[in-house]
Amino acid sequence: MIRAATPADLDTLVEQRLALLTEVAEPARRATVVAMGDATRRALARAFERGTLLAWLAVEETPLGSLIALLDERLPTLSCPNAREAYVAHLWVAPRARGRGLGTSLLAALAAHATACRLERVRLHSAEKATSVYLRAGWQLRTLDMERRFTDLS
Numbered sequence: 001m002i003r004a005a006t007p008a009d010l011d012t013l014v015e016q017r018l019a020l021l022t023e024v025a026e027p028a029r030r031a032t033v034v035a036m037g038d039a040t041r042r043a044l045a046r047a048f049e050r051g052t053l054l055a056w057l058a059v060e061e062t063p064l065g066s067l068i069a070l071l072d073e074r075l076p077t078l079s080c081p082n083a084r085e086a087y088v089a090h091l092w093v094a095p096r097a098r099g100r101g102l103g104t105s106l107l108a109a110l111a112a113h114a115t116a117c118r119l120e121r122v123r124l125h126s127a128e129k130a131t132s133v134y135l136r137a138g139w140q141l142r143t144l145d146m147e148r149r150f151t152d153l154s
């Protein structure tokens, strides 16, 4: 079952977020991930309070996966004149439950919400292995995204 997350699900969202970060982190950085729990919880709680958090859980007997998106503050553009946009910050399914369509169902819940609430665009940065899930769900690859780092992580 896919259901919208509420503030009562904060612990689960934090736990699954850290599980994703641990999975993608280089071994030397895994200890840093554990220390990010409190900051992650605060950021999610703030976004819930402001009404900028969109989150869903895939639940069977226990929570098996989650999707977290944040409403973006953006300027209007020609393709999004009302500046109603969101960013998918997190999509994760427990390894034992992968390949059964839960990730796709979480994306479908987001798409239904985006349509109902007239979001104009949702963006995300895909992990390389996850691109097939997004492409099948109707997402499109785009290029020319850039970044410049202003902090040193080493």
Ligand SMILES: CC(C)(COP(=O)(O)OP(=O)(O)OC[C@H]1O[C@@H](n2cnc3c(N)ncnc32)[C@H](O)[C@@H]1OP(=O)(O)O)[C@@H](O)C(=O)NCCC(=O)NCCS
Binding pocket: 020, 023, 090, 091, 092, 093, 094, 097, 098, 099, 100, 101, 102, 103, 104, 105, 125, 126, 127, 129, 130, 132, 133
């Ligand atoms: C990406 C992810 C959310 C997909 O969830 P899921 O419930 O397995 O997805 P679905 O069952 O709807 O779709 C299965 C697809 O996921 C992809 N996939 C990526 N990693 C996978 C894995 N470890 N096991 C199974 N499928 C995986 C496969 O390509 C598969 O597509 P295919 O049927 O063409 O082979 C999940 O694999 C995951 O949590 N991965 C680690 C975290 C991550 O990369 N998140 C995305 C960040 S952008």
